[in-house]
Amino acid sequence: MTVTDPLALRRTLGQFPTGVCIMTARLGDELLGMTMSSFNSLSLDPPLVLFSIDRKARGLPAWEAVESYAVHVLAENQQALSNRFARPGAKWQGVDYRPGHGGAPLLPGAAAVFECDAHARCDGGDHVLFLGRVRRFASHPERPPLVFAQGRYASLHQGEAAPSLWPLDIHY
Template identity: 45%
Template sequence: MSISSSRPSSAISSSSASDTRHFRDALSQFATGVTIITTRLDNGTFIGLTASSFNSVSLDPPLVLWSLNQAANSLPVFTGNSHYVINVLSASQTELANKFARPGKNRFDGVEFTLSPTGLPILKDVAAWFECHNRSRYPEGDHVIFVGEVENCDVCPQEPLVFHGGRFLSSKP
């Protein structure tokens, strides 16, 4: 069996910025869901961030993963906390995804949510949510991979928000 493409393949070298851009462009062709990961600081302040690096790992035990850049200001909080919630965004939540993707003092201003069994934010109108015990972390390259053991979850089936080609997409107007 032979696989061909309309363009010749190019080798990727991590030594130049243009190759990094090419790698990012190639990655952007993989459509993924969009999540907001939430947790709480020791002083009770909620924090959250937009992430599209979410995936299932195992059904038994129930495990999921996501990753965070090692340069992120919130990395010490997520590595040090025992729990976090992964909120899977619905198609109507593009504005919310953008809000939690930008730097800001309090991303939760004006955001509706309820609290999980461990007191963490579950955002209103999400397609699904997973409350996870922070089981393990693996530094790899410029990111840390978080593996969470799902302790609680729920689903509200609806069209998901999707990230593809460097932008958020949905079939909703």
């Protein structure tokens, strides 16, 4: 198939499973929050992560202005929170949080949290690529992460919990 069919390309990219994150930040009095599956690890030394934001996102100018943010890797019981932060409107109404690094609001219940400083931004076509430098992190391995694949949420643990396959003897 050629790349002239963006829907087919998107569907095919959806064959690559990801987790689901909510990025949060504070800009002055405004709280920012956005659901994102484009999160990934980039570098251990220095500790860098990446994600990309659609140029059509209303919040993009605010995200380009923040100096720090928190990345929440959602647990599989946080689908409703994922949907809430994927829609415009009152994302924060009634949501519990506490302030973290740089004032970024920290949401409870995530499988992992990375608190980052904004490190760099690059052109990413119809998205803007953000690189973050990890300053603090927290892990909750007892909370299975939410998975996103083929355009829908999925569970890592169907039936019996699979044994951990990490660390793998490969470099990627």
